Amino acid sequence: MKIFGTHSGAFHADDVFAIAALSMLHPEYEIHRSRDPKVWAKCDYLVDVGGYYNHDEKVYDHHFKNGPTYDDGLKMSSIGLIWSHYGTEICGCPDIADRISRRLIRQFDAIDNGVTLTHHIEDFSDVREISLSGSISMMNPQDHSKTDDVFEGEVVRARLMLQTAIAQAKHWIDSREGVELALNVAHNEKRSYIIVPEDCKWIEHLFNSNGNETILYAIFPNGEKWYARTVPSAPGEFSNRKDFPTSWAGLSDEAFSKVAQIPDGVFCHHGLFICATGSLQSTMKLVADAIKA
Numbered sequence: 125m126k127i128f129g130t131h132s133g134a135f136h137a138d139d140v141f142a143i144a145a146l147s148m149l150h151p152e153y154e155i156h157r158s159r160d161p162k163v164w165a166k167c168d169y170l171v172d173v174g175g176y177y178n179h180d181e182k183v184y185d186h187h188f189k190n191g192p193t194y195d196d197g198l199k200m201s202s203i204g205l206i207w208s209h210y211g212t213e214i215c216g217c218p219d220i221a222d223r224i225s226r227r228l229i230r231q232f233d234a235i236d237n238g239v240t241l242t243h244h245i246e247d248f249s250d251v252r253e254i255s256l257s258g259s260i261s262m263m264n265p266q267d268h269s270k271t272d273d274v275f276e277g278e279v280v281r282a283r284l285m286l287q288t289a290i291a292q293a294k295h296w297i298d299s300r301e302g303v304e305l306a307l308n309v310a311h312n313e314k315r316s317y318i319i320v321p322e323d324c325k326w327i328e329h330l331f332n333s334n335g336n337e338t339i340l341y342a343i344f345p346n347g348e349k350w351y352a353r354t355v356p357s358a359p360g361e362f363s364n365r366k367d368f369p370t371s372w373a374g375l376s377d378e379a380f381s382k383v384a385q386i387p388d389g390v391f392c393h394h395g396l397f398i399c400a401t402g403s404l405q406s407t408m409k410l411v412a413d414a415i416k417a
Contacts, residue, residue: 311338374394
């Protein structure tokens, strides 16, 4: 049984996720939330409190002058410290741990240290994005006597998110080989699209590959259907290298089949970035026609 210590009162994403990460290493644990140094002294790990950072003593605080930073200067929070020491052990692979750090952990570090990651839209001034950090802070109850119980529930939720993120990162890494093979085949056959396996995480791997600039579309199976997806202008962008024809926008079933001149059309999204048919042959025809358009 390990004892994890952190501060009492309002909780934030960094202390919630720090405890969640430790719980993946030590499933049998207790959480002591206190600001009493006598309580801290009984803890096996102390996070987000203590006044200093010392890995040998298992104290992972960042609330002091000239606190720990990453190599690029971003200040670390308690989850950043925990992940830097235990992420690889938790994930079982340094590449997975690094991806989780870049896509999840560092946002907690930034927000907890006052870095603004979102922006407001002038035309919709009432619209505010709620970050994962913000959603956790929202769970602090008005009845402060319930805070410790809610905190433990948030730790369970955070642990599930970490487990899911790790599984997704592993799948992303495993997808790399499939994308490389698909790109080689496309180059050999001198075509501007790739065919990848079902549920392949292809976008980032494609952009990280030499010779990706000529690829406009990706084809992949999804259950009994075959989908075609435009290659975005850049990872995370909504613009595309080449949209599907505007005449397909929002069509489905018979209407889509008639306009696209295929026997088994399913749909084309009104945003012109994805469409589907009932066969590989039909989807390849859609892509070939889109390239010519």
